[in-house]
Amino acid sequence: MNKLLKKSLLWPLAAVAAIGFLSVGCSSNGEFGSSSDAAEKVYVAPGEHDEFYGFFSGGYNGQLGVYGLPSGRHIYTIPVFSQTPTNGYGYSEETKSMLQTTDGFVPWGDAHHPELSQTDGETDGRWVFMNENNTPRVARVGLDEFKTQEIIEIPNSAGNHASSFVTPNTEYVSAATRFSIPMDEKNMENMDVSIDSYKENFKGTISFIKVSDKGKMNIDFQIMMPGFNYDLSHAGKGPSHGWSFFTSYNSEEANTMLEINASRNDKDYIAAINWEKAAEYAKQGKGKMMPGKHYRNYIDHEEGGVAKSEVIEKVRVLDPRKLEGIVYFLPTPKSPHGVDVDPTGQYIAAGGKLSTVIPVHSFAKMEEAIENKDFEGKEQGIPVLNYDSILHGEVENPGLGPLHTEFDGKGYAYTTAFISSEIVKWDIETAEVVDRIDVYYSPGHLMIPGGDSQNPDGKYLVALNKITKDRYLPTGPEMFHSAQLIDISGDKMKLLLDFPTEGEPHYAQAITADKVKERQKRFYEIDDNNHPRATKSEKEARVERDGNEVHVYMTTIRSHFAPDNIEGIKVGDEVYFHVTNLEQDWDVPHGFAVKGANTSELLIMPGETLTLKWEPKKPGVVPFYCTDFCSALHQEMQGYVRVSPENSDTPISYGTGE
């Protein structure tokens, strides 16, 4: 959706881009090729490891892609918001609950912004958070096992775009609604009203999710906001610790043809939120507990690896019109998109996507303006600061359609220009452009490992491009998107590598491999498997009937199942195969698939138990087999289930070898 919007909004300007080039000045690197020593710089010898793990949101595939940098190799895909047949995520009985929402089971998501957890303003390798835009949710993915461990739904939100950004110690993950909706202020109900009553009825919310040391997420409070579209965010750090910044567009509060109607105002706003103060209010019981039904789904290997769902009915809502000092508006030209805080925490750069400059606000000036009540007015009860009073500077000639900025920790900022397809490097202090490089084509986000933290690894930059054409073998109308790796270690940016990515990655983050590798889980201890239907040895393998439910307690080990011959199943039964992988060796998952089952296979990690539900529809003998090539005798890893007619009296029997 976001892509479409950008395209439809910005493509008309593409023609202007050519003229823009002439007047703005040509990019310094006129060619899209890479330098001659590039191959050497991205080469990772066989058996060697990449220096960084990159986490790329999958956009409309709802997943999280893991890439090695600098090689650009695709390492793995972590299923997060979408059912994934690769390992049965969202299909198996253990993981189905992860995709539960108040709208029921939602098997797909639109994943946007991965964000690594931080400690003291630095990435710490514990988790990656990721938001889902369409059905507002935030996920927490554990980097110990590269699995989604928790998903929380965001209530009173209608599109979770400005998410999931963390505060410097992962105190909070923030989330803001992209679409405002008519909300009754008494009970936050989405009202049945005319859409053109937008201005009087529509509201937005910004949510702060508290994260415990163990990772557990809960919505600590929401802030009721004017009915704008909230776009992106970043938390303050250093001197601006305690604040978060959210861009908004459509301060016009238009409800139709936004490409024209939401582009009228010369300035929209960045909402500066004092979350520390808001958290204090919340702690004092200020605001109101309001309806806000939402799901929290979590999976925990200490609890058997079975996902559980809990429903939370209420949420604390703070009203900035009544609780002073928690929200200020910073006027920012023209429909700002990204908002990025530099590593020192002093400057807030906005990507004014229709603006011809990059406005950079000064946090110190903002604080001073608040102190002096230097307001140019109020917007729906929220103080609006004076643009000129808070401005650090405007970066001139930043290319057309500046969207996102990341930092290298050496005093430079890098901004993607969507329309003019380039990355522009500028000096944060002087706000002067010092270098630019063409990218191929139309970059959205960009990423420097740790580039939104207080300590970036300013060696590489990845441009996340929206269009791939011409870069790889053409595949048909749809091509996945391209990423470009750029060397930023010297004065001049140098293109090193193109690599394709899956889905439409929006944002990405990266972390040095060393922070993750040592904590990586290799297998699950079978002794610690607390799954209620685990089978911890072949001797315990069995089949039990309970009415029309049949539970098969099955084990797998190279290269056989126990049992591998099952009889006494009847048409109309609900058969649950609870398959435990007895292996205790790294990298020996076993798969399990039954002919004609209406879900996906299972891929069971060593020491894990997963359950496949199967409802046989016709009599006969049905094979099952291992789907993951596990050993020289993998092909022999198979078995049969005999299915008898519904009213037959075939007794349950099973074989576990001779």
Added chain:
Amino acid sequence: MDTKEKIWMAIAALMLIGVYFVPIWSISMDAPQYPEGIGMNITVDNIQGKQKNDLKNINGLNHYIGMKEINPNSIPELKVMPYIFGFLIISGLVIAGVGNEKWILFWLGIFVLLAIAGLVDFYIWGYDYGHNLDSSAPIVVPGMTYQPPLIGSKQLLNINATSLPHIGFYISLLSMGIASTVWWKSKKD
């Protein structure tokens, strides 16, 4: 034997207590599919994987070629060995107390004989495991046996097995060395 020699003999006996806490022998296996290595250590009363699940995984691999499961509980030697070392420690202490150097020679003789018997037993154990294969095993390579080397390295299919003494063995050697020195010194006196 003078007091100093008695003390040294007592040390030679007492240091054998250390054998209870460290492996005596070690078998390591290298294979391309185990870049992190896999192997087992033999202690005075047990066989343990070098990593937590190594023994389980070795048994898992062995079942393809029809080797018996290595089950420490069913190996009688592991039940006897703690007593053998107990006997050596106590008899060594008695000799140190009595102070008769001829008894040291006797003690050393028994120790060496036991050590040789141990190695022979270990060889026979390895021979049995490597040769008595289940004929219904999935993989039967004609003429192939899987006896690990007594000492040194040997290629067994894709696995390179290395068998070497471990700290417990060297403690025993040191104990013998000290006892020999005591005997030599006291004989000259």
